[in-house]
Structure formats: structure tokens, C-alpha cells
Amino acid sequence: xxxxxxxxxxxxxxxxxxxxxxxxxxxxxxxxxxxxxxxxxxxxxxxxxxxxxxxxxxxxxxxxxxxxxxxxxxxxxxxxxxxxxxxxxxxxxxxxxxxxxxxxxxxxxxxxxxxxxxxxxxxxxxxxxxxxxxxxxxxxxxxxxxxxxxxxxxxxxxxxxxxxxxxxxxxxxxxxxxxxxxxxxxxxxxxxxxxxxxxxxxxxxxxxxxxxxxxxxxxxxxxxxxxxxxxxxxxxxxxxxxxxxxxxxxxxxxxxxxxxxxxxxxxxxxxxxxxxxxxxxxxxxxxxxxxxxxxxxxxxxxxxxxxxxxxxxxxxxxxxxxxxxxxxxxxxxxxxxx
Amino acid sequence: xxxxxxxxxxxxxxxxxxxxxxxxxxxxxxxxxxxxxxxxxxxxxxxxxxxxxxxxxxxxxxxxxxxxxxxxxxxxxxxxxxxxxxxxxxxxxxxxxxxxxxxxxxxxxxxxxxxxxxxxxxxxxxxxxxxxxxxxxxxxxxxxxxxxxxxxxxxxxxxxxxxxxxxxxxxxxxxxxxxxxxxxxxxxxxxxxxxxxxxxxxxxxxxxxxxxxxxxxxxxxxxxxxxxxxxxxxxxxxxxxxxxxxxxxxxxxxxxxxxxxxxxxxxxxxxxxxxxxxxxxxxxxxxxxxxxxxxxxxxxxxxxxxxxxxx
Numbered sequence: 001x002x003x004x005x006x007x008x009x010x011x012x013x014x015x016x017x018x019x020x021x022x023x024x025x026x027x028x029x030x031x032x033x034x035x036x037x038x039x040x041x042x043x044x045x046x047x048x049x050x051x052x053x054x055x056x057x058x059x060x061x062x063x064x065x066x067x068x069x070x071x072x073x074x075x076x077x078x079x080x081x082x083x084x085x086x087x088x089x090x091x092x093x094x095x096x097x098x099x100x101x102x103x104x105x106x107x108x109x110x111x112x113x114x115x116x117x118x119x120x121x122x123x124x125x126x127x128x129x130x131x132x133x134x135x136x137x138x139x140x141x142x143x144x145x146x147x148x149x150x151x152x153x154x155x156x157x158x159x160x161x162x163x164x165x166x167x168x169x170x171x172x173x174x175x176x177x178x179x180x181x182x183x184x185x186x187x188x189x190x191x192x193x194x195x196x197x198x199x200x201x202x203x204x205x206x207x208x209x210x211x212x213x214x215x216x217x218x219x220x221x222x223x224x225x226x227x228x229x230x231x232x233x234x235x236x237x238x239x240x241x242x243x244x245x246x247x248x249x250x251x252x253x254x255x256x257x258x259x260x261x262x263x264x265x266x267x268x269x270x271x272x273x274x275x276x277x278x279x280x281x282x283x284x285x286x287x288x289x290x291x292x293x294x295x296x297x298x299x300x301x302x303x304x305x306x307x308x309x310x311x312x313x314x315x316x317x318x319x320x321x322x323x324x325x326x327x328x329x330x331x332x333x334x335x336x337x338x
Numbered sequence: 339x340x341x342x343x344x345x346x347x348x349x350x351x352x353x354x355x356x357x358x359x360x361x362x363x364x365x366x367x368x369x370x371x372x373x374x375x376x377x378x379x380x381x382x383x384x385x386x387x388x389x390x391x392x393x394x395x396x397x398x399x400x401x402x403x404x405x406x407x408x409x410x411x412x413x414x415x416x417x418x419x420x421x422x423x424x425x426x427x428x429x430x431x432x433x434x435x436x437x438x439x440x441x442x443x444x445x446x447x448x449x450x451x452x453x454x455x456x457x458x459x460x461x462x463x464x465x466x467x468x469x470x471x472x473x474x475x476x477x478x479x480x481x482x483x484x485x486x487x488x489x490x491x492x493x494x495x496x497x498x499x500x501x502x503x504x505x506x507x508x509x510x511x512x513x514x515x516x517x518x519x520x521x522x523x524x525x526x527x528x529x530x531x532x533x534x535x536x537x538x539x540x541x542x543x544x545x546x547x548x549x550x551x552x553x554x555x556x557x558x559x560x561x562x563x564x565x566x567x568x569x570x571x572x573x574x575x576x577x578x579x580x581x582x583x584x585x586x587x588x589x590x591x592x593x594x595x596x597x598x599x600x601x602x603x604x605x606x607x608x609x610x611x612x613x614x615x616x617x618x619x620x621x622x623x624x625x626x627x628x629x630x631x632x633x634x635x636x637x638x639x640x641x642x643x644x645x646x647x648x649x
Contacts, residue, residue, distance in 0.1 A: 319482070
């Protein structure tokens, strides 16, 4: 496209009288049409685009520098050691890693089946009239800030868990040994539920987009063979979209791993590995949110920054995998078909 | 035909090669068909049920928030600063202004860079490996927890200098860049090529084409995309915890701790006082209404086709 213009100008050039540039050339030059302006503009845009790389490298570098003290002191043992005693200067992130994984995967276990159901409903079964309002509500819920979910969790979910849901679980599921010990309302299970609520809209809306990206001809082909609607969805849609759906789930996982405020408000913030889901816990993000401003001493701060570094690297990897999978499926469809 | 998994081929019972009449189907075929239809209805029911099971509580949360917020909101909330512990009344006027300042700073830094990055991706980077890598990095950066941005801003701007509004603005700006870059790119991709070619054909330079034609055509979408990014960071608490830090009083200096609405909601939510809880609900409502307006606007543009795929 751009060469066409230069060709045009170049072709017009010989027509001009010798020596002086043509009137068109002069006119264009007066309007700032020289190649310099263009090159400068493209360079500026490129610089801004490269700043996205810059941000990632910058965060990585300064977090590494700032956590050097703790990296030197504890080495790799930092991530497998389970002590967190700021007074004694003993730091290990294992309880936070366990807490993060427990809450995230529990949240996924609750959210994924429901999110898949919603996505199937929205993309395949829903009457056209209902589709827009339901998508709208899900988007709205995805936009509610974390701290507001936390507020709701503290005043609605925690009492509910303490007074009705918790005792019920204890009564019927205590044989699993997962629901033991005192139930304060705050704890791993409450945090997982709130996480599930928060990641549901994201997983379901991405899954819906991916399912809508499956060509209609696939559906028609399967239906033409005499399949029922569910068989069509299973063999024609879900099987084609499975890589993307896995990507959406991993994207939800990335979100759950890094979710901070709502979890901090309901998890109980206790750095110990518990065997009961009622027990309070801690996650990587919530320990930073909770202790960073109160941290005294270089080693303490450096240990917290290292927790942040670990969180950064893990979420980068998880998100890269997820994006790769989602892209593999939706590539070629124009700008996320709706 | 024998590969059709849904209807096994009819037994070759009649010489004409026609399918057997319905009443001659084997009982197994009939049972199989019945099973398939039952499964079909069962799964359809499950999908509907899960949608209801998801939408109903979510809507209930939304209504509950609006109800609690509306019943706690009063004029003092908008005009007063927080009251000392034990005193009734007080509001979040300083937090709202503080949020405005921090978000203004963030937009000032994040929006131009984000739009420029989007322009590069859409106008100059089509099909280039570098643009693909930047696009991918932006998407990945979108998923990085906001608290990490907070630590980064803390290391650079707070450590040794003290908490400041500026640090909060930088942390939020970092979050805005990838989001705005991607929406801008998608908006620019919807601008028809013919318009650009018309401008270039008139001898308009490339940069002028981008600014006056592409960006102008896509501007409603880009503005809404920016609003969406704005709404997203408006509710962020984690990156402000140790950058803007919060303040119980008025503050307009960029180098001093400043109050912000989400921070104030967090501080009040975990406090033991009923009066403060009430203010937290009111603050949540204000925050949600702000975000809802932005999302609704985006939705309206999206349904007009200006903003396809930005939501």
C-alpha cells in the first residue's frame, strides 16, 4: 500500500520543469509529507509498542534486584521451606504456594463445569433474544472490582459459611476428613468459593467465544448425519474447541492464582499448611497485600518481593500457555467473532 | 456410509436397497434412539440449569450490593472526609478526589502510550513477527496480578522516598497500557482499508493518514476502549496498597500519600465498626455505578458495530 504512493510521486516527478521541484512536491512538502516525518512517527509508535516488552523486562529486573538478599540467603529452599517467622528472620514460601494452589484448583473444580454449561447454553441453546442480556450480565460481573467481592464475602459469605453451609458440610461430608476442625467462616473453602464466583464469568465468556468460532458447517455436517443436538455439540463443537477450552480454563487459573483483595479478606491469613478446608490459610498474593506495608527489615521486605517475583513468573508462564492455546483455536477468525 | 456413528447402516434385508420400514427396526435401534434422545434432553437441561445456577446468585450479589449501597448512601458521603473512630457521619469526599487524581495521572501516562502501541500493531506491524510477539506479550501482561505492578512501582518510586500519589498513578498506568493497546488495535482493524487508500492516494503522508483518517474513524471505539481500561483500574486496590497508601485527610500533592476509593473501601471493610462498614457499602456502590456506566457505554458501541470484539 505505501509503495503505491511513492511510485505515484516518483512517476509524477519527471513531468516537473528541471531544477525546481514540481508544485505537487512543494505542496506535499509544505504539509509535512517528507519521509522524515513518517519515519519519526513510525519510530515513535514502535517505541511505545516496545514499551510493553520493556514493562515485562523492567518488572523482572527490579524484582530480582530487590529480592537479591532473600535469594542469596535462602536459595531455592525458599520455595519448599515452610516457616514464616519475621521475628526470627526465617522465611519460606511453601505454605503460601500450597494455599494458592489449593484455593485456585478448588475454585477451578467448582467453576469449570458450571462455566462450560453456561458457554454451551449461550453459544448453542440460547434463544437469540436472551443471548445479549445474559452476556451483558456476565460482563458486568466480570467488571466488579475485587475489593467489592471481598466486601460481599466478609459480610455475606463468611456468616453463611459459619452458620449454615459449614455445619451442613460437616454433617454430611465429615467422612472425607476435609471438613474438620473449628469453622470460623473464614478459610480456604470460603476463599475458593469467592474465587470460583470471580473466575466464572471470564472462563464462560472466553469459552463461548471459542465455541462460536467453530464453523457452522461443522454443526450442520454432524446434524445432517442424524445426530441429536447434544451429539452435535459434543462431536461437532466441543471436540473442535477443546484446545481453546483448555486455554480458557488455564486463563481462569492464572486469574485465580493472582487474585488478591477478595482472597485476603476472607482466607484468614494464617501461614500454616492445614488439612481441613475450614482452616484459615494464606496465598502468595495475600501475604504481599497483608504484610508488605508492615514489613520491617531488609530481609523481610526482600522475602516478600521474592514472593512477588515468584507470582510474576508463574502467572506469566500460565498466561502464556493459555494464550497460546486460545490463539491456536481462534486464529483466523476476525477479531474475536461475537 | 458405514462410518456414520449415529445411524448404523440398515441390515441388507431387502433387495431394492431401500431402508427397511420403521416398524421393522430392531428393538435395539429403538432403545438406542430413545437413550440418545434422553441424553440429549438431560444435557440440555443441565446446561440450562447451570446457567440459572450461575446467573441467579450473581444477579443476587449485584442486587444485594446495590441495595446495601443505596441504603447507606447520603449527601455527607460526597461532601465530608472520614470521621474519627467513634464519631458518626463522615464521608469519602477526599477518597473520591484522590481516586480522580491517581486515575488522572495513570490515564495521562497510560493512554497515549497504549494508543500508540495499538497504532503500531494495527497500522505498521501487520504480519510482522515483532508485532505478533508484542501482541502476545500484551495479552500475557494483561493476566499478571495487579499487586506485582504495585511492588514494581514501590521499588522504583516509594522505597526511600515515601508513599506518593505518583507511584499509585504509575502502577495503574502500567496496567492500562496492554489493555488499551489491544483494544486500539482491534478498533483500527475494523477501519476499512479503502478509506486509508483514499487518503494515501491523495498524497497524504502515512502519519497524517493514521492520525486524521484511521484514528478518527475508530475514535468512538478507542475512547470506549480507554474507558473500559479506566474502569478496570478504577477498582484496583492491590497496586495502591503500598504506593498511594491512603490518607484520612485532604491531599492534593503528588508526592504525598493520597486516599483512593478502593483503598478506603478495603480499610473500612476489615474494620470492626458498623458505621465504617456502612461507608464501605456506599463506596462500593459509587465504584460499581461508575464501572457499570463505562461497561454499558462499551456495550452500546459494541452493538452498533463500531467496537466489534472489544468487550
